[in-house]
Amino acid sequence: MQxxxxxxxxxxxxxxxxxxxxxxxxAYGYFDTARHDNEPELISGADLSLKSGETLCIGxxxxxxxxxxxxxxxxxxxxxxxxxxxxxxxxPPERLTALEVAKRQVGLVFxxxxxxxxxxxxxxxxxxxxxxxxGTPAEIEEKINMAMxxxxxxxxxxxxxxxxxxxxxxxxxxxxxxxxxxxxLLMDEPTAGLxxxxxxxxxxxxxxxxxxxxxxxIIITHDLMMAxxxxxxxxxxxxxxxxxxxxxxxxxxxxxDISKVLFRDLRTSG
Amino acid sequence: xxxxxxxxxAKMTLVGRLFHHLGLFFMTRTIGQQVCLFxxxxxxxxxxxxxxxxxxxxxxxxxxxxxxxxxxxxxxxxTLFGAVVIVEVMTLMGKMGFDDVVGNLMVVxxxxxxxxILTAFLIAGRSGSSLTTYVGSMVINSEVDAxxxxxxxxxxxxxxxxxxxxxxxxxxxxxxxxxSAIGAGFVVTKLAIFLTGNALNLQLTWHYLSTExxxxxxxxxxxxxxxxxxxxxxxxxxxACYQALDIAHDVRQVPKATSxxxxxxxxxxxxxDVVLSLFYFFDYFNELSRII
Numbered sequence: 106m107q108x109x110x111x112x113x114x115x116x117x118x119x120x121x122x123x124x125x126x127x128x129x130x131x132a133y134g135y136f137d138t139a140r141h142d143n144e145p146e147l148i149s150g151a152d153l154s155l156k157s158g159e160t161l162c163i164g165x166x167x168x169x170x171x172x173x174x175x176x177x178x179x180x181x182x183x184x185x186x187x188x189x190x191x192x193x194x195x196x197p198p199e200r201l202t203a204l205e206v207a208k209r210q211v212g213l214v215f216x217x218x219x220x221x222x223x224x225x226x227x228x229x230x231x232x233x234x235x236x237x238x239x240g241t242p243a244e245i246e247e248k249i250n251m252a253m254x255x256x257x258x259x260x261x262x263x264x265x266x267x268x269x270x271x272x273x274x275x276x277x278x279x280x281x282x283x284x285x286x287x288x289x290l291l292m293d294e295p296t297a298g299l300x301x302x303x304x305x306x307x308x309x310x311x312x313x314x315x316x317x318x319x320x321x322x323i324i325i326t327h328d329l330m331m332a333x334x335x336x337x338x339x340x341x342x343x344x345x346x347x348x349x350x351x352x353x354x355x356x357x358x359x360x361x362d363i364s365k366v367l368f369r370d371l372r373t374s375g
Numbered sequence: 376x377x378x379x380x381x382x383x384x385a386k387m388t389l390v391g392r393l394f395h396h397l398g399l400f401f402m403t404r405t406i407g408q409q410v411c412l413f414x415x416x417x418x419x420x421x422x423x424x425x426x427x428x429x430x431x432x433x434x435x436x437x438x439x440x441x442x443x444x445x446x447x448x449x450x451x452x453x454t455l456f457g458a459v460v461i462v463e464v465m466t467l468m469g470k471m472g473f474d475d476v477v478g479n480l481m482v483v484x485x486x487x488x489x490x491x492i493l494t495a496f497l498i499a500g501r502s503g504s505s506l507t508t509y510v511g512s513m514v515i516n517s518e519v520d521a522x523x524x525x526x527x528x529x530x531x532x533x534x535x536x537x538x539x540x541x542x543x544x545x546x547x548x549x550x551x552x553x554x555s556a557i558g559a560g561f562v563v564t565k566l567a568i569f570l571t572g573n574a575l576n577l578q579l580t581w582h583y584l585s586t587e588x589x590x591x592x593x594x595x596x597x598x599x600x601x602x603x604x605x606x607x608x609x610x611x612x613x614x615a616c617y618q619a620l621d622i623a624h625d626v627r628q629v630p631k632a633t634s635x636x637x638x639x640x641x642x643x644x645x646x647x648d649v650v651l652s653l654f655y656f657f658d659y660f661n662e663l664s665r666i667i
Binding site for chain 2: 123126127128129130132133136179180181202203204206207208211212213215217219220221222232233235236237238278281282285
């Protein structure tokens with residue numbers, strides 16, 4: 106099976122977290138490596154391998170750099186060392202920008218949705234489609250309606266993002282990413298801020314994307330039950346490294362630090 | 376640990392290394408980064424995802440935003456400024472007996488120098504600052520990051536329409552400024568003369584004013600009346616977008632970036648104006664050598 110993403114020995118410092126601003130020339134971040142030794146690192150030596158069509162949950166307590174890892178994969182943060190392969194293709198660090206990564210059909214759903222605030226919901230979803238000219242206007246319209254139906258935001262198609270609740274914004278953001286037909290979808294806390302009903306409806310959608318569209322998905326979550334319900338592997342950012350991915354039951358019954366801390370409640374409740 | 380810079384430099388020849396360091400020097404300076412941003416915005420016009428319809432719509436929207444909404448204030452400023460210049464020049468020059476340089480002075484003050492600069496200042500203060508706030512807020516809300524992860528180039532989507540639209544609007548507004556300074560300024564002066572019973576004893580007619588000004592305008596003026604506002608417009612919008620995109624996820628940086636945008640635009644405009652005035656100096660030298 107083909108590989109969707111491989112990360113080798115990834116290091117990320119706090120300085121690299123903000124990435125290169127768009128005001129700077131593309132090569133600026135690459136040459137701006139007046140690196141200090143012993144700089145505090147957020148992630149040091151993470152390895153990850155994701156097969157095509159596979160879903161992976163990354164868990165762990167907050168403040169461990171989970172979202173930062175996602176930003177690195179999306180090209181928004183600049184790793185100080187390490188190699189990232191997208192679908193078997195290595196992007197050298199001087200070209201590793203968000204735009205370059207997005208060309209490989211990698212989508213990212215932000216934690217707060219990050220919708221464009223002066224566009225209506227419909228136009229928000231249509232923006233990347235129209236920009237990349239994905240089909241005729243009629244096809245794009247059909248795609249938007251499909252995406253809105255999937256996430257059930259059709260009723261608020263003509264509203265502005267500030268008129269929606271946080272959960273709705275997140276659903277629109279997921280619809281926007283879905284409409285782009287991503288090969289690899291990165292989701293930052295997709296269920297945070299969603300009520301139980303919508304969370305329950307989101308999970309089959311993720312499942313559908315995986316089975317029907319063969320999308321590889323990486324989910325950052327606090328919600329460890331999600332891994333169980335999706336039946337996917339779970340790994341943790343522990344001591345600045347990524348652990349081996351295992352399924353939910355392994356972690357539940359394992360006898361290590363992570364299991365003791367994170368799965369204690371789940372164990373007792375059964 | 377060897378830095379990337381040294382590793383790259385070790386592979387190069389002497390000339391290559393010279394250019395490499397020159398490029399690095401240029402790239403780490405604010406002015407160099409702004410020139411780069413300008414070039415990238417222009418280059419993005421020709422990118423693969425271009426679409427004439429959307430681009431022209433964005434550019435027209437930006438032009439209207441920059442130009443039309445500033446017009447009432449600009450008109451009032453231009454009219455009063457023109458009236459003041461006409462009265463001052465006519466009285467002072469008339470008193471000193473230099474009646475024949477009235478047209479020249481009007482052209483120098485209104486059309487060449489202060490017209491474009493005042494227009495650029497007004498646009499920098501209004502449209503430049505609002506562009507910085509707009510893009511800066513998008514940076515803070517990570518909307519710019521979201522655009523990039525969708526494959527939408529923020530420079531093409533945000534900077535390019537502002538740049539082209541801003542330049543066009545500055546050009547049109549400068550022409551409006553000069554026209555209303557002379558035309559409406561003349562009307563206001565006439566009104567003032569009528570109301571005061573010609574206390575200043577000015578012999579002002581439209582025929583006199585227009586022939587004086589038309590006689591004084593040179594070919595260089597016609598070229599620079601187009602070139603100058605375009606350059607000022609590029610400076611204002613590039614600087615505004617640069618300051619906005621340079622914000623690093625801190626809300627307090629937005630007001631700072633806005634004030635930097637306005638003040639630095641003023642500075643760059645005056646500097647550019649001095650450089651552009653060199654063309655006139657060459658003109659003077661040519662004339663001087665011809666006289667001698």
